[in-house]
Amino acid sequence: MLPAVEQLIRDHRQKLNTLLDDQSDLNFESLVVPVELMEHELGRVWSPVTHLQSVLGSRDWRDAYNQALPLLTEHGTEISQNAKLQSAYAGVEASLGEAAGEARRSAVEHALREFHLAGVDLPEADKDRFKEIMQSLAAAQASFEHNIQDATDAWSLHIQDIEELSGIPKQAMERAAEHAQEKQLEGWLWALDYPSYDSIMTHAHNRQLREIFYRAWSTRGSDQGDSAAWDNSENIISILALRHEAANLVGFESYADYSLATKMAGSSDEVLNFLRELSARSRNAAERELADLQDFAGMQLQPWDLTFWLEKYKQSRFSVSNEELRQYFPARTVINGLFALAGRLYGVELIELNDVAMWHEDARYFAVRNDVDEVIGGFYIDIYARNGKRNGAWVDECVSRQNLDGKAELPVGYLVCNFPPLDDAGLSLLTHDDVVTLFHEFGHMMHHLLTRIDLPSISGINGVPWDAVELPSQFMENFAWNYDVLRKCSAHPESGAPLPRDLFDKLEQSRNAGAGLAMLRQLELAMFDFRLHAEYEPDKSIDVLEMLQSVRDEVSLLEHPPYNRLPHAFSHIFAGGYAAGYYSYKWAEVLAADAFAAFEEAGIFDPATAQRFRREILEIGGSRDIMQAYIAFRGRKPSIDALLRQDGINDA
Ligand SMILES: [Zn+2]
Incomplete structure (x- = not known):
């Protein structure tokens, strides 16, 4: 594998240099197509490598992976910082005629936006400063994370x-x-x-x-912790300052605006209004829940009581046991039911192929055939836990769809879970949570497989804004809360009986316990993150705790003790990729609930609605403005009503 990666990088470097040497005659065909194909080729080699590293647990493979990874990172940086390539793309954009089509225009725009956000088109001095900022930022973020780790470990x-x-x-x-x-x-x-x-x-x-x-x-990681050595206070201040400066350099007023440049949400106001409306409309429900819980507990609840009493409350009100539910969900039955649902919604048929090479005997491969009997893609599925396999559940692309040089390639994906291994009777029995997880990942897989886009950089899940990428997956979860669907996904191993209705009813009732309080908690985090990055001003000193208090005054129902230092371990935004993006969780949930409501309105298996969802959302990849696409599907902008209803939050 290592020599293959090295060879590929060498070839690509040479090819790109040759391309860019002759700047006179660059157009979409002569520049963008070969660049897209190179990226595609690299993905075809590298994605099986990362996949096997996650599922194989082989020491040798990991060593090779670790040697190849820095080569690819370096290659990636080389391309994303290539000013000649950037100006060649800019030339192509200028020459794209009206007839170029939305997908081509979009692929070029995406590439140019990436160059711009990475500071490639800045004047030399600014460019150097931008690079410096990125390095300092990476160091501060790493230090933030290490402090939390060290404080936790100690x-x-x-x-x-x-x-x-x-x-x-x-x-x-x-x-x-x-x-x-x-x-x-x-x-x-x-x-x-x-x-x-x-x-x-x-x-x-x-x-x-x-x-x-x-x-x-x-x-x-705070001044209230056991050692001042792990205090993140200064990291927080410098991370905010560096982000703000970088955003200014590339032409944005705030880091929040910089973050939104690649997202579906249009503006800071739109995000804040969205969060405020959700908060206002969830407040009554959350207040009622808190009052109920305090009644039940017979005392005033502190933050360290809430989870405990909510659990007790759920057990006493809707005692539904995971073990009882598990008896009805053998993994194979669930998968068959799920595939039947995909057939009913999208007219696709999933056919197992037995002559495909596998990394493990648990893995299977399915070809996907459409309603006119053409194969349109396929996927590997590997769902049982075993030693050496990474935790969690995920979908990844193996091959992305491309159709650029007359040799079209179909999309192929991996769907991986960690469900209980087969028992002596050859069964893996799933909890309902597991069933929801499987539906979620399958939603990502449909997004990857049903795409009709020819350019790999924007086909399937590629190029889809961060705050919309969970729409197809969370949308699919809703079907795992529908009795008609679950009946077809369940069979008791002894009696063959489907999930009994009364058990389902209990399950459904327990779904929303504490939903209002959970909503406010997520909104508190989202609003704190967003306001911090939107309102930061370099000349004023920023008091992060004061900002948090102001958000809590607006959103939270619980008093937090004065020692609470939530920001100091908020890795999602200070060390991870969620800066000015934590709202995405709720944003995508709203999209998914509102999209599913369209199905509920028309009957959840309505073929016309499913066709429209497929055409406007699942097929388009990153080729169109996603808000416009959503409106084309729904006939209007997304509304928060469906999510509130789904969560049982009735603001009346
Ligand atoms: Zn997901």
Whole structure:
């Protein structure tokens, strides 16, 4: 693999240089098509490599992967910083006639936007400063993350009296006991990893213990934590300043505007109004939920009580056990039901091929055939957990669709999950959560496979704005909450009976417990993130905690203790890719719920609605403005009503 990657990079570098040497005669065919094909070729080589690295668990493979990765990163930077390539694209854009078509125009625009956002077209001095900023930013973000990691790793709590630990599930107890043994201690040694934190907050009867964990968790990486060495206060200030300066250099007033340049949401005002409207309309429901919970608990609830009492409340009101549900969802039955649904909605047929090479005996391959019997793509599916396989569930592209040089290639994808391995009876029984996960990933897969776009950089999931990319997947989840669909996805292994109606009813009732409070919590995070990046001014000192308080005054129902330092461990926005983008979670949920409502209005299997969804959303990749596409599907802009209804949040 390594020599193949090296060879490919060498070839591409040479090809690109030759292309750019003769600047006189560059047009779409002579520049964009070969560049697209090179990217495509690289993807065809590299995506199986990363895929196998995730599912194979081979030491040799990982070593080769780790040697190839920096070569590709360097190659990627070389291209994204290539000013000659940028100006060649600009030349092509200027020469694109009216007849060029939306997809071609869009591919060129996307490429130019990437160059611009990476500072390639800046004057020399600014360009150098931009690069400097990016380096400092990368360092500050890494330091932010390390501080959280170090603070978390340094924390522990040793408990010897089992009485203090009542209610905590066995698995978490066993981990803590092992941890104690490793350190030659009696009893239980607790760490601050998320699974431990989560099981204490959800299950520990001991209120004081919950508060200790809450305090440790909410002061990680801050001046309120155990060591000043891990305080992220300065990192936060410099990250905000650097982002603002970079955004200014490439012509944006704020980092929020810079972030929105590649997103579906049109402006800062649009995002803030969206968040404020959701918050205003969820408030009554959240207040009612909190009052109910406090009644149920018989006391005023603090932040470290909420998860615990919500869990107790759910158990007492809608006792529906995962184990009972699991009996009805053998993985193969669920998959067959899901494929039948895809057939009903989109007229596609999924046919298993047995002569395809696989990395493991669990994996299978399906070809996708449309209603006129043409194969339009295919995918690998590998759903059982095993050693050496990365955790979680995901879809990735193996081959993206392209049709540029007369040799069209069809899209191929991977769908990977970590469901329970087959038992002695040859069954893997799924929880309903697992079923929802499978539907979610399958929604991504349909997006990848049903595309009609010929340019790989904007076909399938490629080039789709970040805040819209979860639309097809979250949309698909809704079908896993429909009884007609679940009936066809379920069969008790002994009786063959489908999921009983009364069990489904209980499941459905439990879906929305605490939905209003959860909504406000997400809105608090989203609004804090967005306002921070929209309102930052370099000449004024920014008080991050004051900003947080102002957001909480507007959105939150709970009082937080003064030591709470949420920003200092908010990695999504200070170390990850969600800066001025945390709102995307809710944005995509609104799109998905509103799109599904169109199906509910017409009957959820309505062929005309499904055809329209396929044509306007699933087929277009990144070739069109997604808001315009959405309006073409829905006949109007997205509305938040459907999500509120789906969450059982009735603001009346
Ligand atoms: Zn997803």
